[in-house]
Amino acid sequence: MAGDSATARVPAKVNVQLAVGGLRPDGFHGLANVFLAVGLYDEVTASHGDGRDDGSAEGDGTGRQDCGHGVRLTVSGRDAAHVPLDESNLAVRAARLLAERHGREPRVRLHITKDIPVAGGMAGGSADAAGALLACDALWGTHTPQDELRAMCAELGSDVPFSLVGGAALGQGRGELLTPLETGGTFHWVFALADGGLSTPAVYRECDRLREAAGTGADVDSVPEPRPSALLLDALRSGDAEALAAAVSNDLQAAAVSLRPSLSDTLKTGTAAGALAALVSGSGPTCAFLAGDAGSAARIAAALEESGHCRSARTTTAPAPGARLLPA
């Protein structure tokens, strides 16, 4: 496909197990990271820029920037104002990386339709990076093999390879080494979106600080090697929500709550409303609630919104497919 534009749709993620090992000399932590893709999506459209203004109004949550070397970026959606429009944007970095690999100019116009919360612990920027790779690859007709796309994803960020593949997967190393996992059914989730984000490096630093303060140490020699939970993998395989609820864990949760103490009220609210499990999503501050069925998910979402302990609540299901091109 090498038409005038290409659009990729990419899911958010929740980590149903996030076991964090010690701080490595390269500044990353070894992980046993069980990712589950969930049905909240960003869309990334790549099109041939013609250099003309597209008429998007200022102040409608849409910005525009020529990021140099021919990449122009616009973003729409409720959180658009919080998305960087310069070269730090992961979608821009992805387009430039793909162009560089194919020895071509990254001349492209990118538009992100943002629905995944920004800095929310749901891999929104990673989704946009994976989406930009797919959309630009289709627009430019560069036909990059899947293994090369995956390697580029890993260069862009630890969560990006999972955004590409979706479904459910175990991430090892810093999270980029993926093993696909079987899932036996549909899981119902509620996400409580917070006001403002949390910085992922800051949450990892807080995790280290809490470990040091507890006297256990935070480096690779002090923290046991993280391992996936057999109970959790069984629960995913069998599609058993109650068993999954009993096995979920997030080693970054205490750090996220330490930086944002109000999250504990959000977690309690969802539990009181009938959630089978309540946990911080990745590095937070989004909180994730596993529900028994769609009706229970709707009741938990209503209780969260009524409580005022979140900005808004969203219901969805998992697993969701990975990054996909939409029909032209």
Ligand SMILES: C[C@](O)(CO)[C@H](O)COP(=O)(O)OP(=O)(O)OC[C@H]1O[C@@H](n2ccc(N)nc2=O)[C@H](O)[C@@H]1O
């Ligand atoms: C919290 C998670 O979302 C769970 O899936 C990820 O581990 C974060 O993945 P990400 O946002 O793609 O992170 P990256 O862009 O690769 O790294 C950002 C920063 O997070 C910290 N980081 C990230 C991944 C990891 N395994 N250990 C870390 O300590 C490092 O300070 C790193 O500089």
Ligand SMILES: Nc1ncnc2c1ncn2[C@@H]1O[C@H](COP(=O)(O)OP(=O)(O)OP(=O)(O)O)[C@@H](O)[C@H]1O
């Ligand atoms: N396309 C993008 N969308 C959102 N944020 C981006 C993007 N590109 C770069 N960023 C920057 O990355 C930061 C983290 O954003 P992101 O939404 O990816 O966080 P996150 O969902 O918590 O990430 P993760 O769950 O992978 O740790 C933002 O504060 C922003 O400065």
